[in-house]
Amino acid sequence: MSGGPRSGRREPGATPGKAGVGSGSAGRQGAAGGTARRRGGAPGGKGAAPGAGPGRGPGASAPRARQPRSARELALDALVRVSRDGAYSNLQLNAALQESGLSRADAGLATELVYGTLQRRLTLDHWLQQFITKGFAKLEPWVLSLLRMSLYQLVYLDRVPAHAAVNEAVNIGRRRGHAGISSMLNGVLRNAVRQLPQLKAETFAGETNEVRRLSLRHSYPEWLVGRWISAYGVETAEAMMESGNEPPHSSLRINRLRTSPEQALLQLQQAGLNARLSDAAPWAGVVVARGGNLAGTDGYTEGLWSIQDESSMIVAAAADPRPGFRVLDCCAAPGGKSAHMAELMEGKGEIIANDLHPHKQALVESQAARLGLSNIQAVSGDAAELAEHFALASFDLVLLDAPCSGLGVIRRKPEIKWTKTPDDIEAIAAIQERLLDSASCLVKPGGTLLYSTCTIAEEENGKQIADFLAKHPDFSLDPEGWPAEVLEPLRSAGVESASADHFDGALQLLPQHFGSDGFYIARLKRI
Numbered sequence: 294m295s296g297g298p299r300s301g302r303r304e305p306g307a308t309p310g311k312a313g314v315g316s317g318s319a320g321r322q323g324a325a326g327g328t329a330r331r332r333g334g335a336p337g338g339k340g341a342a343p344g345a346g347p348g349r350g351p352g353a354s355a356p357r358a359r360q361p362r363s364a365r366e367l368a369l370d371a372l373v374r375v376s377r378d379g380a381y382s383n384l385q386l387n388a389a390l391q392e393s394g395l396s397r398a399d400a401g402l403a404t405e406l407v408y409g410t411l412q413r414r415l416t417l418d419h420w421l422q423q424f425i426t427k428g429f430a431k432l433e434p435w436v437l438s439l440l441r442m443s444l445y446q447l448v449y450l451d452r453v454p455a456h457a458a459v460n461e462a463v464n465i466g467r468r469r470g471h472a473g474i475s476s477m478l479n480g481v482l483r484n485a486v487r488q489l490p491q492l493k494a495e496t497f498a499g500e501t502n503e504v505r506r507l508s509l510r511h512s513y514p515e516w517l518v519g520r521w522i523s524a525y526g527v528e529t530a531e532a533m534m535e536s537g538n539e540p541p542h543s544s545l546r547i548n549r550l551r552t553s554p555e556q557a558l559l560q561l562q563q564a565g566l567n568a569r570l571s572d573a574a575p576w577a578g579v580v581v582a583r584g585g586n587l588a589g590t591d592g593y594t595e596g597l598w599s600i601q602d603e604s605s606m607i608v609a610a611a612a613d614p615r616p617g618f619r620v621l622d623c624c625a626a627p628g629g630k631s632a633h634m635a636e637l638m639e640g641k642g643e644i645i646a647n648d649l650h651p652h653k654q655a656l657v658e659s660q661a662a663r664l665g666l667s668n669i670q671a672v673s674g675d676a677a678e679l680a681e682h683f684a685l686a687s688f689d690l691v692l693l694d695a696p697c698s699g700l701g702v703i704r705r706k707p708e709i710k711w712t713k714t715p716d717d718i719e720a721i722a723a724i725q726e727r728l729l730d731s732a733s734c735l736v737k738p739g740g741t742l743l744y745s746t747c748t749i750a751e752e753e754n755g756k757q758i759a760d761f762l763a764k765h766p767d768f769s770l771d772p773e774g775w776p777a778e779v780l781e782p783l784r785s786a787g788v789e790s791a792s793a794d795h796f797d798g799a800l801q802l803l804p805q806h807f808g809s810d811g812f813y814i815a816r817l818k819r820i
């Protein structure tokens with residue numbers, strides 16, 4: 294098994310909707326359908342990064358108001374914003390690409406550089422420390438980011454000529470800094486070039502500490518590697534890490550009020566897209582490979598489909614909302630699951646879609662309008678206080694798609710590896726507990742509470758629900774309430790937590806199961 298990415302290419306650009314960590318299906322798949330590719334495994338894979346040269350490639354859009362930065366400069370700016378200012382990589386990159394005027398190929402290269410450099414940061418730093426004897430402390434953030442990004446190209450991207458990566462770094466160093474910096478960059482990177490065969494071949498097999506070995510090989514923080522090994526064992530933990538380093542794929546949730554997945558599939562294929570029915574959610578999902586900006590497809594504008602991760606689709610389907618239900622979505626923005634529930638309810642009944650942030654109300658409303666759904670009412674408020682605004686025990690279904698640590702969406706937001714800490718998990722678990730307590734009061738007797746997160750931390754998932762059930766004897770897990778249509782593909786694919794022998798009403802999807810987001814979904818009923 295190699296330590297690097299195995300296949301696939303990353304697509305540049307914007308996906309509408311989600312923002313922020315733990316926001317479920319936020320996208321980094323997307324806009325321009327660019328062409329940067331990684332080695333098919335580091336060490337030793339195949340891959341390509343067309344657009345490897347600086348500046349604009351053929352096919353750049355014109356005219357533009359101003360001279361665009363090169364792909365590398367744009368990527369460097371995004372990396373600095375992420376590591377220095379705490380910006381979210383997907384939002385930062387999407388915004389920069391949208392106004393960049395870069396060609397598809399260069400947008401693809403910039404996307405690859407940003408995500409790849411963030412993903413491999415720990416391993417890159419391990420090597421850089423060997424070349425920078427004075428350590429990183431005195432390096433300005435942009436210089437460190439430039440070193441990481443350049444070494445990433447050298448080690449992980451085939452067909453970016455080493456001299457191109459080094460020369461570009463030196464030129465950027467000269468433009469942004471001074472001769473001293475560019476000569477330091479030149480020295481460090483040429484030193485790395487001399488050792489490239491060893492770096493590319495390194496698997497860290499000689500590292501006797503298992504946690505450290507996997508941490509260096511797949512570039513994950515040791516605390517996370519240790520947690521995942523304890524929870525899942527070495528083999529599954531390693532598969533999670535590898536899968537988290539793969540580029541995400543794009544998927545569409547088909548609006549079954551307007552068309553069928555099969556019909557939509559045909560329409561997408563006829564439009565020249567490489568589409569197939571989703572393995573995880575074939576009842577509503579279509580996966581599109583290298584589809585570019587799916588928000589630009591006619592069917593998206595016409596409300597035939599929405600961009601949503603396959604794991605996210607399973608949440609509303611597991612809730613099984615029926616026409617005429619009164620539903621509360623406690624943490625609803627940007628509205629993916631509210632809209633899905635409204636589709637499943639055939640537009641009949643009522644969905645209150647609440648979110649903490651008033652400015653996100655518009656996101657929910659625009660989704661509903663695009664999909665032609667009139668039974669969603671967007672409101673804003675703290676979900677911990679909803680019991681003060683609505684009659685107790687008045688909803689057939691309450692969905693708590695909780696804010697979480699986002700460890701299931703590392704593929705889309707690799708900076709999560711470096712920004713999250715065990716303390717964050719503890720803090721967010723305490724918030725989730727409050728939200729669960731409040732949400733549960735609003736469920737009718739006989740009604741359903743659906744709890745979900747896009748993370749893989751036990752404190753936020755299984756333990757959270759076990760603690761909740763211990764405190765709330767009027768609730769129990771509800772395996773029988775899950776629609777057979779939803780469970781069947783999970784069982785066929787061998788998802789352990791869904792197996793007929795083990796299934797207790799809660800599902801833990803891991804990123805390697807379907808290549809979709811890691812999600813936890815627990816269906817509870819009020820007795």
Ligand SMILES: C[S@@+](CC[C@H](N)C(=O)[O-])C[C@H]1O[C@@H](n2cnc3c(N)ncnc32)[C@H](O)[C@@H]1O
Pocket residue numbers: 315316317605623624625626627628629630631647648649650653674675676677694695696697
């Ligand atoms: C996982 S995302 C929800 C995604 C959404 N369910 C969807 O499918 O599109 C979590 C959301 O919770 C919101 N949020 C965070 N804390 C909250 C709180 N105390 N009350 C209500 N919403 C909250 C965030 O603004 C964020 O939009």
